[in-house]
Amino acid sequence: xxxxxxxxxxxxxxxxxxxxxxxxxxxxxxxxxxxxxxxxxxxxxxxxxxxxxxxxxxxxxxxxxxxxxxxxxxxxxxxxxxxxxxxxxxxxxxxxxxxxxxxxxxxxxxxxxxxxxxxxxxxxxxxxxxxxxxxxxxxxxxxxxxxxxxxxxxxxxxxxxxxxxxxxxxxxxxxxxxxxxxxxxxxxxxxx
Amino acid sequence: xxxxxxxxxxxxxxxxxxxxxxxxxxxxxxxxxxxxxxxxxxxxxxxxxxxxxxxxxxxxxxxxxxxxxxxxxxxxxxxxxxxxxxxxxxxxxxxxxxxxxxxxxxxxxxxxxxxxxxxxxxxxxxxxxxxxxxxxxxxxxxxxxxxxxxxxxxxxxxxxxxxxxxxxxxxxxxxxxxxxxxxxxxxxxxxxxxxxxxxxxxxxxxxxxxxxxxxxxxxxxxxxxxxxxxxxxxxxxxxxxxxxxxxxxxxxxxxxxxxxxxxxxxxxxxxxxxxxxxxxxxxxxxxxxxxxxxxxxxxxxxxxxxxxxxxxxxxxxxxxxxxxxxxxxxxxxxxxxxxxxxxxxxxxxxxxxxxxxxxxxxxxxxxxxxxxxxxxxxxxxxxxxxxxxxxxxxxxxxxxxxxxxxxxxxxxxxxxxxxxxxxxxxxxxxxxxxxxxxxxxxxxxxxxxxxxxxxxxxxxxxxxxxxxxxxxxxxxxxxxxxxxxxxxxxxxxxxxxxxxxxxxxxxxxxxxxxxxxxxxxxxxxxxxxxxxxxxxxxxxxxxxxxxxxxxxxxxxxxxxxxxxxxxxxxxxxxxxxxxxxxxxxxxxxxxxxxxxxxxxxxxxxxxxxxxxxxxxxxxxxxxxxxxxxxxxxxxxxxxxxxxxxxxxxxxxxxxxxxxxxxxxxxxxxxxxxxxxxxxxxxxxxxxxxxxxxxxxxxxxxxxxxxxxxxxxxxxxxxxxxxxxxxxxxxxxxxxxxxxxxxxxxxxxxxxxxxxxxxxxxxxxxxxxxxxxxxxxxxxxxxxxxxxxxxxxxx
Numbered sequence: 001x002x003x004x005x006x007x008x009x010x011x012x013x014x015x016x017x018x019x020x021x022x023x024x025x026x027x028x029x030x031x032x033x034x035x036x037x038x039x040x041x042x043x044x045x046x047x048x049x050x051x052x053x054x055x056x057x058x059x060x061x062x063x064x065x066x067x068x069x070x071x072x073x074x075x076x077x078x079x080x081x082x083x084x085x086x087x088x089x090x091x092x093x094x095x096x097x098x099x100x101x102x103x104x105x106x107x108x109x110x111x112x113x114x115x116x117x118x119x120x121x122x123x124x125x126x127x128x129x130x131x132x133x134x135x136x137x138x139x140x141x142x143x144x145x146x147x148x149x150x151x152x153x154x155x156x157x158x159x160x161x162x163x164x165x166x167x168x169x170x171x172x173x174x175x176x177x178x179x180x181x182x183x184x185x186x187x188x189x190x191x192x
Numbered sequence: 193x194x195x196x197x198x199x200x201x202x203x204x205x206x207x208x209x210x211x212x213x214x215x216x217x218x219x220x221x222x223x224x225x226x227x228x229x230x231x232x233x234x235x236x237x238x239x240x241x242x243x244x245x246x247x248x249x250x251x252x253x254x255x256x257x258x259x260x261x262x263x264x265x266x267x268x269x270x271x272x273x274x275x276x277x278x279x280x281x282x283x284x285x286x287x288x289x290x291x292x293x294x295x296x297x298x299x300x301x302x303x304x305x306x307x308x309x310x311x312x313x314x315x316x317x318x319x320x321x322x323x324x325x326x327x328x329x330x331x332x333x334x335x336x337x338x339x340x341x342x343x344x345x346x347x348x349x350x351x352x353x354x355x356x357x358x359x360x361x362x363x364x365x366x367x368x369x370x371x372x373x374x375x376x377x378x379x380x381x382x383x384x385x386x387x388x389x390x391x392x393x394x395x396x397x398x399x400x401x402x403x404x405x406x407x408x409x410x411x412x413x414x415x416x417x418x419x420x421x422x423x424x425x426x427x428x429x430x431x432x433x434x435x436x437x438x439x440x441x442x443x444x445x446x447x448x449x450x451x452x453x454x455x456x457x458x459x460x461x462x463x464x465x466x467x468x469x470x471x472x473x474x475x476x477x478x479x480x481x482x483x484x485x486x487x488x489x490x491x492x493x494x495x496x497x498x499x500x501x502x503x504x505x506x507x508x509x510x511x512x513x514x515x516x517x518x519x520x521x522x523x524x525x526x527x528x529x530x531x532x533x534x535x536x537x538x539x540x541x542x543x544x545x546x547x548x549x550x551x552x553x554x555x556x557x558x559x560x561x562x563x564x565x566x567x568x569x570x571x572x573x574x575x576x577x578x579x580x581x582x583x584x585x586x587x588x589x590x591x592x593x594x595x596x597x598x599x600x601x602x603x604x605x606x607x608x609x610x611x612x613x614x615x616x617x618x619x620x621x622x623x624x625x626x627x628x629x630x631x632x633x634x635x636x637x638x639x640x641x642x643x644x645x646x647x648x649x650x651x652x653x654x655x656x657x658x659x660x661x662x663x664x665x666x667x668x669x670x671x672x673x674x675x676x677x678x679x680x681x682x683x684x685x686x687x688x689x690x691x692x693x694x695x696x697x698x699x700x701x702x703x704x705x706x707x708x709x710x711x712x713x714x715x716x717x718x719x720x721x722x723x724x725x726x727x728x729x730x731x732x733x734x735x736x737x738x739x740x741x742x743x744x745x746x747x748x749x750x751x752x753x754x755x756x757x758x759x760x761x762x763x764x765x766x767x768x769x770x771x772x773x774x775x776x777x778x779x780x781x782x783x784x785x786x787x788x789x790x791x792x793x794x795x796x797x798x799x800x801x802x803x804x805x806x807x808x809x810x811x812x813x814x815x816x817x818x819x820x821x822x823x824x825x826x827x828x829x830x831x832x833x834x835x836x837x838x839x840x841x842x843x844x845x846x847x848x849x850x851x852x853x854x855x856x857x858x859x860x861x862x863x864x865x866x867x868x869x870x871x872x873x874x875x876x877x878x879x880x881x882x883x884x885x886x887x888x889x890x891x892x893x894x895x896x897x898x899x900x901x902x903x904x905x906x907x908x909x910x911x912x913x914x915x916x917x918x919x920x921x922x923x924x925x926x927x928x929x930x931x932x933x934x935x936x937x938x939x940x941x942x943x944x945x946x947x948x949x950x951x952x953x954x955x956x957x958x959x960x961x962x963x964x965x966x967x968x969x970x971x972x973x974x975x976x977x978x979x980x981x982x983x984x985x986x
Contacts, residue, residue: 015459018295053543054542060454138278149438
């Protein structure tokens with residue numbers, strides 16, 4: 001099998017959410033259902049100096065993330081109906097909606113918030129890496145959307161060879177929980 | 193605690209409460225059309241090709257700087273998906289033209305259930321928003337009769353079409369076709385300037401003789417340092433800026449951001465953020481100039497060769513001693529040296545940071561100081577523009593590959609044929625921001641008020657009596673002082689008839705007497721061009737038939753033209769599609785490399801390729817003998833004799849200076865209204881478009897940024913609804929407490945739709961409730977970021 005995964009150039013992310021909307025459009029997702037999400041972080045404060053000027057040490061960064069199609073996906077491990085499963089051929093984690101009962105167990109088990117409950121369906125939905133597009137030789141929605149070309153999807157081995165092995169940054173849970181197939185080029189403010 | 197930790201925490205605590213039996217009540221059997229679209233096949237067979245889906249490329253023609261390629265996936269006549277440019281090549285000289293989040297959300301715009309569906313006439317008081325459905329025949333007939341009545345009574349100068357940018361297409365938008373129709377039938381009152389760029393477009397030419405001071409963006413990969421001065425292309429989408437700034441960064445450019453907010457552009461690009469108070473840019477620039485001059489970091493040879501006004505030895509004739517830039521900076525006349533210690537009190541940036549900024553900018557060769565349009569949209573915006581042109585000249589960054597001349601930054605090295613226009617026989621224009629003055633006391637307005645085209649001593653022949661507001665929200669929402677503007681519009685003795693065409697019931701549309709349902713760019717043909725930075729043209733192609741009873745402005749103005757007896761001259765026998773084709777074919781005649789009509793229909797886009805950057809003022813610098821600057825002196829005018837001769841040296845100085853504004857940090861009014869309030873172009877809206885788009889509301893909630901310090905003083909917590917007010921009005925808006933904004937400043941993203949409650953308090957966060965109708969001194973432009981307010985918890 002060839003495990004697929006994401007490379008995120010977090011250092012360049014401008015937090016625009018074009019990836020989020022391209023994903024919503026492709027999957028017809030309503031408000032509240034976001035296979036891909038962009039989180040914003042900030043730290044630091046201003047202090048008033050003599051003379052009424054300000055000294056500051058503000059740090060801020062974004063992180064665009066969807067599902068990391070983990071090696072040890074907690075959503076799969078803890079799905080009571082076996083609806084959540086990992087595909088043999090590419091390691092993509094998908095929901096078998098014939099089996100899903102919408103119990104939301106996967107949502108609470110995923111440290112990344114990837115599985116998304118769809119009210120209308122009463123079932124779980126999630127990023128499937130746009131496997132239908134990959135089959136057709138097209139790029140997944142988020143990858144083709146990024147205005148600063150900060151998302152790349154491919155075999156995780158290749159991505160790691162190109163971009164290294166960082167898979168956790170400040171604000172993300174430790175990679176040891178699920179072993180995510182994610183490589184990040186860390187933003188200057190997001191290194192631990 | 194991070195969002196992820198929260199998720200983890202809740203996963204532990206909520207799991208203990210989970211009652212399995214209670215959840216499994218969800219029916220396992222389901223179906224129906226609504227849910228089918230979510231069903232994901234477990235495996236996708238490669239043979240499952242969607243044969244019925246066709247892809248039609250088009251282009252958004254709303255007034256955004258991007259102009260992206262929108263590929264519509266159409267099935268059974270309906271757009272089912274939107275993709276963007278996925279061309280094979282994505283290089284420095286030929287990047288993909290990718291859509292931003294707004295472009296990706298267009299299905300929620302075109303298929304929004306709240307679209308205006310048929311023509312309507314007003315039945316309540318003007319502005320109340322009560323309408324009744326009528327036929328197109330009745331609508332056109334009423335518009336015809338009212339136009340005739342008002343023209344007969346007041347003359348053609350009473351006819352005005354407000355600045356509008358909902359359709360910024362290149363061919364047949366409402367504003368261009370209104371002009372043509374009115375020019376064919378006696379004339380109209382025109383306008384100059386824009387709401388976006390009045391101060392910079394008027395001030396930049398006093399330095400360089402032109403607003404075209406930009407270079408092609410591929411030059412930025414040669415910059416050692418780029419300063420984004422109030423420039424936030426991540427959200428504004430200035431052509432292809434985001435792509436090229438990323439490339440510049442990769443090529444090793446250091447990037448600084450000078451801005452009251454730590455913007456999304458700053459977060460994704462900048463090495464360092466230099467926060468300053470709004471309206472104090474020139475204090476910072478003056479102090480940078482002081483550092484550069486006193487530490488001898490300036491390019492003296494460049495100044496002496498190309499500039500005028502930098503020191504006492506290089507001044508125009510008959511100007512008294514002590515008026516040069518150097519004399520002002522060193523305090524020769526006013527006794528105040530413009531040191532970093534002087535400036536830090538005003539702008540809030542510590543003196544050591546001012547020195548760092550000055551030294552780094554002067555020593556990085558070449559360096560590019562890019563100005564956004566936010567800083568110039570101030571009461572002293574003209575100074576901010578010219579101040580940056582001085583810094584660029586001081587450091588010899590003009591005409592250099594990787595440098596930047598600053599100022600307006602206008603640039604274009606490609607173009608398409610333009611549709612023939614009919615000249616306005618009246619030949620009079622007002623600054624577009626002053627239309628409310630032209631309604632209330634137009635006949636008193638003269639050249640002193642910025643009116644152009646009048647003879648000496650003349651005033652406007654008439655007040656504005658008839659308004660066509662086509663695809664525009666500047667009739668109310670995007671204009672200054674909404675409460676005052678609404679009062680003016682409500683008074684039917686002032687403007688006697690208002691026609692509005694729009695896609696939605698906007699705050700402006702509520703003031704219509706006749707309200708027409710516009711189609712969207714998906715339902716017509718046009719040509720889309722970026723704001724200069726981008727070597728491409730896109731065919732905005734019709735994807736769908738007109739929805740409901742909507743028509744394009746071109747279509748219904750043609751019906752009106754017919755009634756007015758000028759249909760043939762108006763259309764020249766062409767439909768919008770014919771015009772689009774005409775533009776493509778005319779362009780090809782001039783430029784054989786251009787795509788054919790058939791290629792444009794298929795690809796949607798034509799990209800020109802240039803193997804090297806085009807540098808602004810390169811000729812003027814490399815061969816000044818034969819290429820003088822287009823200024824009166826032929827030089828870069830740090831000191832402008834033209835400005836000096838206006839004889840208003842306090843407000844309109846001949847060299848750029850820090851001028852404390854009436855509603856700024858140094859003003860007396862801060863005792864009553866202690867906070868500065870600015871707006872910004874929010875990623876989720878294009879001006880006011882998409883305010884009612886649910887996907888965009890989710891991506892960017894309407895909320896006001898408040899610094900932690902200011903929030904603590906007012907006992908405000910994140911998410912609280914606050915009351916923001918000054919003498920002009922009251923706005924209610926949720927607060928976002930953040931340190932990404934300088935203390936003493938609050939920011940409301942511009943473009944939210946004014947939504948008053950029964951007490952006349954806006955409940956949506958529409959910034960212009962709090963802005964002024966007073967214009968800036970030189971350009972007569974809108975100073976919409978210059979406001980003082982107080983904020984209270986509700």
